[in-house]
Amino acid sequence: MFIINCPYCGEREQSEFKAGGEAHIVRPKQPTELSDDEWAEYLFMRKNIKGVQFERWVHIHGCRKWFNMVRDTSNDQIHAVYKMGEKPPVK
Amino acid sequence: MKNKYSIFSLLKNALTDHENWQRAWRDPEPKKEYDAIIVGGGGHGLATAYYLAKKHNMKNIAVLEKGWIGGGNTGRNTTIIRSNYLWDASAGLYDHALKIWEGLSQELNYNVMFSQRGVMNLAHNLQDVRDLKRRTHANRLNGVDAIWLSTDEVKKFCPIINTSPNIRYPVLGGTLQKRAGTARHDAVAWGYARGADEMGVDIIQNCEVKGIKRNGDTVEGLETTKGFIKSKKIGVVAAGHSSVIANMAGLKLPLESKPLQALVSEPVKPIIDTVVMSNAVHAYVSQSDKGELVIGAGTDDYVSYSQKGSHDIVEGTLHAILELYPIFSRMRMLRQWGGIVDICPDASPIISKTSIKGLYFNCGWGTGGFKATPGSGDLFAHTIANDEPHKLNAAFNINRFVSGDLVDEHGAAAVAH
16 A cells, blocks of 8 residues: 555545556557567566556546556555656656 | 374374474575476475476476575465366366365375365355356366355355345355365475475575576576576476566566455454355455464555555455454454465466477466466476476467467456456
8 A cells, every 4th residue: 555646636545546557558550460469469468577667547536537657566666657648757 | 215294203203302303305505407497486386396206207306486485475375275167278277276186185195284165155246146157057067066055055054144135245145166175375385395305306495586598599597596507498487476587588478466465363263164255345264274264355456566465455355254244343353464466367377388498487377376286286397398288278378368269267267356
């Protein structure tokens, strides 16, 4: 359990949020031209990093807006929170 | 040669103040090279080494464990064993394991305290009733024992359950697998370790893998905290840390690692003589031989390796437990902990070769790997020894995420994942 600083609402308990997995996985521009391997990579394969990871979260029991987070998965420390569409902070 | 454990060895050692017990396994330094190395000294890894030595005559094997054996998820689960899965592939896999459990204490000469006390799954709404009935039919077609219980039969089988129609999630019935039950999880790791050690397997604790050496598409060995160890066959059974190891070989897996929590109460006199699981409200409960209630909660939805988990998950589980078992309202919880489970998108495991020759992965067991320990070890050993999967784990290959032939047990396995 940790506190998340929602970029729209400010600090709230993590239980108000839902995790949306790894961030910055770009949806393929021309899906019909993808091979099965490329689809599998896009749909299923994840970095699942132990350490600093970029991920998506949604304030599901609050403003319901999506945003991005940089979090250390080994100790749940949050390094940065930024809005959708913004450039991720450099590590 | 290990001394046989028996009532006579117990008596003999009791007379000498238990000071002369033989070591259950050695503490060797790693050799320069092995025919096969298993990464991860949990139940699955030790079982893999045991069956490689026993059934495939590979004696020059090492098991590398970064901490102590059985200190990860093997020692953190709620010890439930069952095989009532919906799909044919899963039923085959888990019932294979259950059949080995039934003779495991004798085979290992180590009491794993396997207790076939039955596992009951409760239905709380009409869709649960339909799904669980469908599952009992599917189970029986696959030769897995399963029966449907009405609300009255649930009450008769486990009298402390509140079957009032006025609770928020009333009990509308349930399924029962009588061959299912629990086992002592530490004993499983120790029993396999002792058995493997006796056949010459080196169990190397406090040895963390730091890198995987490859020559093109073939593995050559492992960089570890105890130096480089050569091997042409490497089987990784690292549970929550599977992605970390895969990353060392430049592989990506379809896994997310999340905290799963459990807790135990103070010990009390026998009150519940079966295992009751409830999918809809996510509450599992059984009672250990020491008398503690063993309660399983759900996973957090975010990736984390912190072995902690969130308080609200535990709170939700305890709410459900208290509504179903009002008798526990004044029980005090003694301990709570988390383990890191690696979950596949289809909630089924991977027991598979990889695109790198000689590198095998056994992972993705998610929240339910303990029950499969003997079967997983047996099938993974077969896969490593023959460089081909056994027919029971062929469906659990990593290529199913490319072909789309998923074994979608999410929600179908009678538990929420």
